[in-house]
Amino acid sequence: MEVVQPTAQWDNCADGTGPAFGTGGAVRIEPADDAMFGERAAWRYDPPYDFYDDDGLPVKNPERFFAVRDDDGALMGFYFFELHGDALFYGFGLRPDLTGRGLGEQFVLAGLEFARPFYGQRRVVLHVAAFNARAIRLYQRLGFTETGRHAETFDGYGAVEFVDMEKPG
DSSP: OOOOOOOSSOSSSSTTTTOOSSSSSSEEEEEOOHHHHHHHHOOOOTTTTTSSSOOSSSSSOGGGEEEEETTTTTEEEEEEEEEEETEEEEEEEOOGGGTTTSSSSHHHHHHHHHHOOOOOOOEEEEEEEEHHHHHHHHHOOOOOEEEEEEEETTTEEEEEEEEEEOOOO
């Protein structure tokens, strides 16, 4: 499996920042560090989205994570990218207090735009918990289509069904 390690910040603007998803400022996308993982571990989502709360286990492949910070340095979310053959697996998370505010579309698209210079124009795949209807609707609006389903087992949750989705490159 090929590992590509982007190191540049999002360069939509001359200063290495991009639009802040309707928050009135700018964002920086940068390689994740221990501080980002610590901040992320403290996030708590309301049910049923608490499924996405940190599980306390060490992060696998931390080099594939990127922090999204606002112009004050506050963590807004994160992105995860991993090559799978000819496809790019895309994962992300938005800070709990920013969810449900209409920021998801801009957030998802900004991550795709950030990844393109590093990974090229390629098919993008993601997995979303089947109960997360609002995310599935968003991904469908953005051109992702369902390609299958699978289940994974988690301590405290049992078997959870996921929808596999794909967007052409």
